[in-house]
Amino acid sequence: xxxxxxxxxxxIDQFFHPRKIALVxxxxxxxxxxxxxxxxxxxxxxxxxxxxxxREYVMGIKAYGSxxxxxxxxxxxxxxxxxxxxxxxxxxxRKAGARHAVIISGxxxxxxxxxxxxxxxxxxxxxxxxxxxxxxxxxxISNSRLFNGTFTMMPERGNIAFVSQSGALGxxxxxxxxAKRIGISKFAxxxxxxxxxxxxxxxxxxxxxxxxxxAVYVEGIDDGRKFYQSLREAALKKPIVVMKGGRSKAGSRAxxxxxxxxxxxxxxxNGMLKQAGCVTAPTFDSLLEICKIxxxxxxPKGRNIGxxxxxxxxxxxxxxxxxxxxxxxxxLDPSTKKELKQILSPIASIENPVDVVASGGRRxxxxxxxxxxxxxxxxxxxxxxxxxTFAGMTQTEHAAGTLEGVRISAIGKPVVGVWLAGDxxxxxxxxxxxxxxxxxxxxxxAMLCISRAVEYxxxxxxxx
Amino acid sequence: xxxxxxxxxxxRAEGRVFVLENEAKDIMRSYDIPIPPYATxxxxxxxxEKAKQIGLPVVLKILSKDILHKSDAGGVKIxxxxxxxxRKAFEEIMQNAKKYGEEKGIDVDLSxxxxxxxxxxxxxxxxxxxxxxxxxxxxxxxxxxxxFVEILKDVTFRLIPLTENDAREMIREIKAxxxxxxxxGEKPRDTDALVDxxxxxxxxxxxxxxxxxxxxxxxxxxxxGKGALVVxxxxxxxx
Numbered sequence: 286x287x288x289x290x291x292x293x294x295x296x297i298d299q300f301f302h303p304r305k306i307a308l309v310x311x312x313x314x315x316x317x318x319x320x321x322x323x324x325x326x327x328x329x330x331x332x333x334x335x336x337x338x339x340r341e342y343v344m345g346i347k348a349y350g351s352x353x354x355x356x357x358x359x360x361x362x363x364x365x366x367x368x369x370x371x372x373x374x375x376x377x378x379r380k381a382g383a384r385h386a387v388i389i390s391g392x393x394x395x396x397x398x399x400x401x402x403x404x405x406x407x408x409x410x411x412x413x414x415x416x417x418x419x420x421x422x423x424x425x426i427s428n429s430r431l432f433n434g435t436f437t438m439m440p441e442r443g444n445i446a447f448v449s450q451s452g453a454l455g456x457x458x459x460x461x462x463x464a465k466r467i468g469i470s471k472f473a474x475x476x477x478x479x480x481x482x483x484x485x486x487x488x489x490x491x492x493x494x495x496x497x498x499x500a501v502y503v504e505g506i507d508d509g510r511k512f513y514q515s516l517r518e519a520a521l522k523k524p525i526v527v528m529k530g531g532r533s534k535a536g537s538r539a540x541x542x543x544x545x546x547x548x549x550x551x552x553x554x555n556g557m558l559k560q561a562g563c564v565t566a567p568t569f570d571s572l573l574e575i576c577k578i579x580x581x582x583x584x585p586k587g588r589n590i591g592x593x594x595x596x597x598x599x600x601x602x603x604x605x606x607x608x609x610x611x612x613x614x615x616x617l618d619p620s621t622k623k624e625l626k627q628i629l630s631p632i633a634s635i636e637n638p639v640d641v642v643a644s645g646g647r648r649x650x651x652x653x654x655x656x657x658x659x660x661x662x663x664x665x666x667x668x669x670x671x672x673x674t675f676a677g678m679t680q681t682e683h684a685a686g687t688l689e690g691v692r693i694s695a696i697g698k699p700v701v702g703v704w705l706a707g708d709x710x711x712x713x714x715x716x717x718x719x720x721x722x723x724x725x726x727x728x729x730x731a732m733l734c735i736s737r738a739v740e741y742x743x744x745x746x747x748x749x
Numbered sequence: 750x751x752x753x754x755x756x757x758x759x760x761r762a763e764g765r766v767f768v769l770e771n772e773a774k775d776i777m778r779s780y781d782i783p784i785p786p787y788a789t790x791x792x793x794x795x796x797x798e799k800a801k802q803i804g805l806p807v808v809l810k811i812l813s814k815d816i817l818h819k820s821d822a823g824g825v826k827i828x829x830x831x832x833x834x835x836r837k838a839f840e841e842i843m844q845n846a847k848k849y850g851e852e853k854g855i856d857v858d859l860s861x862x863x864x865x866x867x868x869x870x871x872x873x874x875x876x877x878x879x880x881x882x883x884x885x886x887x888x889x890x891x892x893x894x895x896x897f898v899e900i901l902k903d904v905t906f907r908l909i910p911l912t913e914n915d916a917r918e919m920i921r922e923i924k925a926x927x928x929x930x931x932x933x934g935e936k937p938r939d940t941d942a943l944v945d946x947x948x949x950x951x952x953x954x955x956x957x958x959x960x961x962x963x964x965x966x967x968x969x970x971x972x973x974g975k976g977a978l979v980v981x982x983x984x985x986x987x988x
Contacts, residue, residue, distance in 0.1 A: 509884035513908060552890075553882045556906030559922075560915055747914050 296417060297481065297489035300385050301428040301471055303331055303361035307352060307381060309374060310365035310390075311335030313343045318389060319365045320344075321436035322425065326363075328439070329432035334359060351377065358382025363425065363434050368392030368403050371421065375410035386411070387434055388420035394477055395422050404479050411480060423476030424452040429469050430495070435459075443468010445576045446496035448486045450504045451530065452476055458502075458573065466718050467573045468580075470496040484508070484515040491519030498579040499525045500572055501563075513557050520562030521748060524579040524741045527558055528566040562744040564737040571733055574725065578734040581721040582699035584742040587664035589615045590735060591657040592638035594669040595645050595683070599705065600638030603667055603728035610736035614638060621660045628652050637663075643675045647686035654690025658698050665735055669703045669728065673710045684713035688720050699738060703731045752779050753957055757986050763814045766985055770810060770819075770864045773982040780953045782946055782965075784979050785869045791862030793839040797832050799865050806830045806868040809838045811846050812861040822849035822857075828868050839863060869980050872969030873928065873938050877947055877979075879909065879954050879963035887954050891919040891947060893928060894967045901925075910955045916947040929970070938970045942977035959986045 306326055312319035319337075323344055326333040334355055335348040342348055349355055352362065352374070362378045364371060368390050378386050393404040404421070411418050419426060425435030429442040437456035440447075440463075447469055449455030455474040462469055471493065473486050483506055490499045499519060506512045519525055529551070558565055566572035590612050594600040604614050617625075617637050625635040629649060634640040639657065641649040650668070657663050670683040684702070691700055702717045702724035704710035717724040725731040756772045768776065771789045778784060786803045789812060790796035800807045811824025819825050823845030826838035843859055850857030874894030882888050885908055892904030903924045907915045920929065920940050931937040946968065954960050962985035970977040 506884065509882070510886055510908075513885065550882060550884060552902075552904065553880070553885055553888045553906045553908075556888065556919075557885055557908055559905075559918065560907045560911075 293485065294489055294492050297485055298493075299360065300387070300417075300419060300426060300473075300481075302431065303359075303385070303434075305332045305334065305357070305359040305361075306432070306434065307334040307336055307349075307355060307359040307362045307383070308365070309336045309352065309362060311337045311343050311348060313340065317365075318436045322363060322365055322389065322434065325433040325435060325439065329434075331432045352381040353377060355381050360385065361434070362386045363389065365389040365436075368400060368421070372403065372406040372410040375407070375414040375416050375418075378416050379414040384416055386416055386418040387423070387425055388418050388476075389423060389425055389436065390420075391422040393421045393479070404477065408479050417480055419473060419478075419481045420476040421479060422452065424449075424456045424474035426474065427469075427472045429471070435472070435474065438463075440469035440472060441467060443470060444495070444497040444580050445469050445500055445573075446471045446490035446493060446498070447500040447502075448473045448475060448483065448490065449502040450475060450478070450483070451502055454502055454530075454569070458569070461573060465573055465577070467577050482508075482511075484511050487512075487515045487519050487525075491515075491522050497523055498576045499523060500576050501525060501527045502530065502572070503527060504530045509557070513561050516558070516561035516563050520741075520744070524738075525561075525563040526566050526572060526575045526579070526737070527563045528569065528572045529554060529558075559744075562741065562748060564740050566737075567733070571730060574723070574730060575734050575737045577723045578699065578701060578738050579741070581723050582701070582738070583697045584745070585665040585699050585735070585739050586742065588736075588739045588743075589613045589662055589664045590732075591617070591660065591663035591666045592669065593641065593650065593653050593657060593666070594638055594671060595641050595643050595675075596669075596671040597634065597640045599669045599671040599703070599728060600634075600640055603669060603703070603732060604638055606729040606732035609729075610732050612732060612736055612739065615662045617657070618660045618662050621656050621662075624656055625653065643672045646675075646678050647682040647689075650683045650686030651689040651693070654687050654700070655694045658691065658694035658696045658700070663698065665699045665701070665738070667701050667703065667728070667731055667735065669705070670710060670713060671705045673704065673706050673713055680709065680712040681716050682713075684716040687717065687722070691722070699735070701725070701731050701735060703728050752776075753953075757957070757959055760986065761988075765814050766988055767817050768984045768986070769812055769814070769861070770982070771812060773984050774866075776953070776984065777965075777979055777982055780949045782949045782953075782979055783942070783976055784982070785867035787864065787866040789862060789864055790839070791860065793836045796839045796863055796865060797835050800829070800835045801832070803865060803867050805832075805835075807835065808866045808868050809835065809842060810864045810866070811842050812864045813846060813858050814861075815850065815855055815857045816846065822846055824849075835865075866980075869969055869978050870971070872971045872977065874967040875943065875970055875977075876904075877943075877950055877965040877968055879950065879960065881961040887958065887960075889919075889947065889951055889954070891916075891943075892923055893925045897923075897925050909951045911947065911951045913944060913948060916944045916951075919947065920944065931972075936972040939973050939976055940970070941973075943968075943970055946977060946979065961985055961987050 310319040335343045394401045427433040433439040440459045704714040714724040788799040878890040887909040888906045892898045897903045929938040964983045965979040
């Protein structure tokens with residue numbers, strides 16, 4: 286079994302580590318996908334061989350009329366030509382030296398019976414030729430350290446492995462990575478997954494040492510049990526954040542029992558995810574944000590959250606959100622309270638959530654952060670800055686104080702920020718995120734992310 | 750297990766996809782799942798005799814291959830406190846079943862008589878069920894009974910087979926979990942007994958995949974240390 290798993294890992298790994306890539310359907314026309322992919326490949330750390338019937342040179346580099354004309358073997362072929370040409374390309378792919386292909390083209394089973402037949406032919410042709418392929422009908426794949434084999438942009442480099450069933454949503458997410466300062470290690474849009482399956486990609490990402498978190502966008506799957514097993518195996522190694530699209534109802538089978546009438550695939554799906562140790566993202570925005578807390582911060586040991594704020598209102602909102610997610614806002618240790626009383630303003634609140642009041646700046650954030658992290662009653666810390674500028678303070682001093690407090694405490698507890706005040710808070714937010722403290726615009730989103738980290742941590746504790 | 754297979758064979762031979770209540774209870778018993786004492790009786794005299802052995806009060810239910818929804822057929826009489834009650838209930842159930850058959854235009858088999866069960870003390874009502882999901886196969890459901898399952902859909906699922914951890918998580922996870930901790934001065938409910946039943950149902954379905962739907966509804970859970978009882982069990986098997 287072990288050697289088999291190793292073999293599968295190597296097989297999928299080769300998709301993500303090509304040295305020489307041929308692009309069938311390369312184009313100089315900026316309105317064509319074959320052009321976007323070519324541009325991306327040319328900006329990658331790989332040798333690119335464009336295949337096109339019409340020209341000798343594309344984008345200034347030598348092009349070839351067909352795969353059989355290539356001067357040297359390649360190890361990956363990316364295909365962006367009409368569906369009907371794809372099956373017959375498979376033997377050519379193999380002859381060109383590659384065992385791996387990414388088929389971007391659409392027009393397969395997603396379009397109806399004719400396309401379904403072409404997809405069947407494609408599967409058969411690939412099997413006969415000994416070629417594994419990702420797609421068809423996908424955005425492509427990328428490895429942020431090596432190459433971008435998609436028609437979307439290269440994501441920020443980082444540690445999140447992302448597999449998406451939907452092409453467009455996957456591509457859109459990649460654009461978000463820059464804005465959200467979230468780094469992707471590897472991205473796979475699997476489209477119709479006619480050959481390489483969802484589970485193979487998850488198995489691979491689970492074993493990939495360059496990925497610390499797996500993000501999954503899933504709509505529907507064929508072999509539910511296998512999917513479950515893969516998720517569970519991978520979740521023992523790293524956190525998995527799942528967003529499920531489409532709330533399917535139970536099959537049309539008439540049910541005779543009560544349980545049957547309540548069961549919808551969504552409820553069973555959610556239960557399966559919990560059982561497999563995955564956490565769910567309720568919104569697209571939160572998918573990457575939850576990944577961020579996993580990537581940036583250690584896992585919390587429990588569900589007791591300490592809150593620091595410079596206004597009472599924000600602390601109240603955060604407390605409400607914590608309650609919604611089943612998190613606790615415990616009493617602080619008496620010694621913590623005693624020390625807080627000595628350093629904070631007499632009008633400050635030394636009870637959790639701690640309110641350092643608007644006059645609390647760098648020093649107050651530093652000491653409060655340190656004390657709360659050291660408090661044995663606290664498992665994770667939420668630092669809120671609602672009033673970033675007050676009586677001559679700098680825009681980043683609260684963030685700087687927080688970072689100092691985290692460093693001085695030298696305790697492996699997760700810390701998350703919420704910086705309000707929009708653009709005025711942005712410099713502080715940027716400073717925190719550059720130092721790997723996830724910082725959100727909203728206490729609710731912050732608590733959501735913390736709750737997922739707690740959930741995974743508890744699952745892991747029970748299953749390791 | 751052999752006993753269980755035989756029950757399924759019999760059901761199929763009679764063209765049933767459901768098992769009779771006494772058969773369902775036999776299956777529960779063979780997996781050591783706690784159920785109230787029960788018996789069957791084909792005459793009123795026998796019903797009285799068995800009811801005395803079980804101990805009054807009892808519940809009588811029609812036992813026929815032709816009737817799945819027993820209440821609809823007027824085939825359920827509860828809280829029967831005296832021998833007279835039992836005798837009268839038996840006769841009424843038989844008459845109702847006959848009438849039900851006439852209305853539906855089917856010849857209802859009455860030869861099996863009735864199912865008799867101890868009238869269990871009311872506990873906190875929960876439901877433990879099983880469904881076969883088209884994507885994921887057998888999944889077990891847990892929730893509080895009554896409006897919690899019917900209207901609020903406050904239930905949770907896990908794939909079978911479950912671990913004990915899964916079972917405990919399910920019980921903690923429902924929104925109404927606090928009710929099991931004991932509310933309004935009540936003592937906490939015996940959740941260990943629920944974990945035990947969940948694990949046994951998981952084992953049962955894992956060993957008998959022909960079960961496609963199952964309801965232990967209601968299951969009564971009592972205060973800590975006093976266990977739980979599957980009061981009514983319904984099992985549907987594949988054709």
